[in-house]
Amino acid sequence: MSTLKQRLRSGERLLGGLLRLPAETLVEMAGVAGLDFVVLDCEHGPADLVPLQQHVVAAQAHGLGVLVRVGAAEPALVLRVLDLGADGVIVPHVDTAEQARAAVAAAHYPPLGKRGFATYSRAGRFGARGIAEHLEQAAETTVVVPMLETPEACAAAPEILAIPGVDSVLVGPADLAVALGGAAEPAVAQALDAVSAAAESAGKPMTSIVGTREQARQAPHGLVIYNITHVLLHTLAELAERSPFG
Numbered sequence: 001m002s003t004l005k006q007r008l009r010s011g012e013r014l015l016g017g018l019l020r021l022p023a024e025t026l027v028e029m030a031g032v033a034g035l036d037f038v039v040l041d042c043e044h045g046p047a048d049l050v051p052l053q054q055h056v057v058a059a060q061a062h063g064l065g066v067l068v069r070v071g072a073a074e075p076a077l078v079l080r081v082l083d084l085g086a087d088g089v090i091v092p093h094v095d096t097a098e099q100a101r102a103a104v105a106a107a108h109y110p111p112l113g114k115r116g117f118a119t120y121s122r123a124g125r126f127g128a129r130g131i132a133e134h135l136e137q138a139a140e141t142t143v144v145v146p147m148l149e150t151p152e153a154c155a156a157a158p159e160i161l162a163i164p165g166v167d168s169v170l171v172g173p174a175d176l177a178v179a180l181g182g183a184a185e186p187a188v189a190q191a192l193d194a195v196s197a198a199a200e201s202a203g204k205p206m207t208s209i210v211g212t213r214e215q216a217r218q219a220p221h222g223l224v225i226y227n228i229t230h231v232l233l234h235t236l237a238e239l240a241e242r243s244p245f246g
Contacts (some may be wrong), residue, residue, distance in 0.1 A: 017035055047070075089107055157194070167205075
């Protein structure tokens, strides 16, 4: 079975959902519904490792890839979520190539990175994998996605995308709009288009966060993440609309 990283590299458009803990039932529903992966948000949600592992297990039982959005500059959390078996990390607030390099270093073993090594973790199948096998498996499966959330980060996109070990980039539209002084959607869209062009030039896929199917259809190939909170709130608001009943 192809890994999330292999499918991403092959040019597929992969559909996922952004969820916050606790949401094990929604994780399972995402798998039953046919999504390709989930993103567990530990930046704007709880980062408790025991329930996080339970969510990772639930996702993988349904054939879902798992990415975890960690906090900014949290190498210790990156180590732990990858040891739990997540496929990769989304790292917010990456403004420079040096910060992107640090994100890669936290997620990968030497020589590419500086991640602490252990085979007895869940990712190492509790010691069933030997050193060489675990190193190879980690190198071939670990996904690193920096988030670009400022004008400076978007301007540095070509340099960030050139860092070995950066698999994709995600423009954070909300933070970017605030960084632009509360700019309207066209300014954010212009920055996103520039980053998408840089990704295409670098031969790397984009990661996009969306709230609707139409936005998903318009997103570049790569990882397309539905904001499940937005989707659910919109659905509930529609259900609460009373006008059809008089």
